[in-house]
Amino acid sequence: MSNDSRPAVPAAAAPEGNGRLFTITELAAEFDITPRAIRFYEDMGLLEPARAGRNRVYTHRDRTRLKLTLRGKRLGLTLQEIKQLVDMYDASSGAESQLRAFLAVLQQHRSQLEQQLDDIEVTLAEISQHEERCLSLLAEGKPGL
Incomplete structure (x- = not known):
C-alpha cells in the first residue's frame, strides 16, 4: 500500500x-x-x-x-531537550512557563557554544603559530622542525 x-x-x-x-x-x-x-x-x-x-x-x-x-x-538541542519543549507546546501550563523553560535551555546552549567558540579560537591561534613557524623555517631554508 x-x-x-x-x-x-x-x-x-x-x-x-x-x-x-x-x-x-x-x-x-x-x-x-x-x-x-x-x-x-x-x-x-x-x-x-x-x-x-x-x-x-x-x-x-x-x-x-x-x-x-x-x-x-x-x-x-538534544532530543531530550527538544522533547521537553515540544511536550510543553501541548501542555496547558501557559505560555509564560513554556517561554521561561525555553529561555533556560537557550541560555545553557548559548553558554556551551560560547565555550566551544573560545576553544576553537585558541586552536586557530595555535594553528596560526605553527603555520608561521613552518613558513619561517621554509623561508630560511631549514626544512627541519
Whole structure:
C-alpha cells in the first residue's frame, strides 16, 4: 500500500481545528527529511501519528511537533531537550512557563557554544603559530622542525 495516497480516516481521528491530514511521504518531502527520520522521532516519543490501516496519518499537531523538533535540532538541542519543549507546546501550563523553560535551555546552549567558540579560537591561534613557524623555517631554508 502506497503512503502517497490519502487514506480514509474515521471522523473521530480527525483533529479538532485544522482537519488536514498528512502522510509520512508528504511530511518527509515538505521538511526534506527521510521517512526513517520521522519514524525515529516517533520512537523517541516526539510524534504520535494515528493509523489508517497500515499507513501512518499525521495531524496538524504532529506536523507542528515535527517542525519544532527540526528547529530544535538546527539550534543544536538534544532530543531530550527538544522533547521537553515540544511536550510543553501541548501542555496547558501557559505560555509564560513554556517561554521561561525555553529561555533556560537557550541560555545553557548559548553558554556551551560560547565555550566551544573560545576553544576553537585558541586552536586557530595555535594553528596560526605553527603555520608561521613552518613558513619561517621554509623561508630560511631549514626544512627541519
